Amino acid sequence: MEPIDHDMCALFAQLGLPSQPDAVRDFIRRHRPLANGVRLHEASFWTPAQATLLRDALQQDSDWSGVVDRLNAALHP
DSSP states (O other), rough: OOOOOOHHHHHHHHHTTTOHHHHHHHHHHHOOOOOTTTOGGGGGTSSSHHHHHHHHHHTTTTTHHHHHHHHHHHHOO
């Protein structure tokens, strides 16, 4: 079975955030850059549930891990 490659809009919908392309771009613009050493799921703007989803996606190498990696790269310098 091939892994599913989710896109950024689908991730934002999963996180309960506005998921239109413009909303995703605005979110990234507003919240970048995360300071070096701050892991994505530790950023102060996530709810506890959102932080857990992001952390678990990476730790469990889930179908979401690829897009979570892309979000991490977009938010870090």
